[in-house]
Amino acid sequence: MTEICDPKLAEAFAAFPAGPRAGLLKLRALILRSAAELPQAQPLQETLKWGQPAYLAPRGSTLRLGCPRQGGFALYVHCQSRLIPDYLEQFEGLDRIEGTRAILFRSADEIDPIRHGWLIRRALTYRVRR
Template sequence: MDVVTDHPFADPAVAAAFQAFEPDARAGLMELRHLILTIAAELPRVGPVEECLKWGQPAYLTPKTKAGSTLRLGVPKTGGFALYAHCQTSIIRDFAEAFPGQDQIEGNRAVLFQRAEQITPARHGVLIRHALTYHLPQG
């Protein structure tokens, strides 16, 4: 699987943001990007996912249906890379409660990673699905 060609960049500014990341962080962030876009494609109720920049970081939104809460990818000041969710949602808290002690969590806003190998598609996919369907009725 080639995470770059599976989901080509539609926005050159987003592509440039990924290129600006340090190589190890970029590898992990590209894995998370691939996971977000792959899961979004499996969820027709969320509609098209828009990839754009928010605060200079790659962000993933569901503007047509407003089904989801924004996810962002970035590099925290402490190093490594992170998957961010809106801090006023329960997305990170719910994830941490479902998988206690399995990830480094930053408050109610992020899952932190040091290496791409720490990404577990099944586990982190739960967080991504929750974020992309956050505003949809559950059930």
């Protein structure tokens, strides 16, 4: 896994409870791996938004990682985008979804590199197709 070089990002990940942190780090690795495979997603910016790890490609839509109040962890997308509706057209009924803004997870084992990688790649290239 790629080291977290920014001390503020490292602190944000360290602040998550251990169980969710493992899943969030797994999602981070999937985001970084997906971006590395997409020239149009370069350079990928890894930063903090609202205190949460956030990922933005030059012509993409922001992805955020965090822990919802009800527990577990989540992959957040821009709620006014078509990302979650398009995802549900492809993978309906396979995940816990929060409106048009997030996929919710209970454990790192629920992360599917194919399915969730599809959503991540769509987010990283969101404005390339529009």
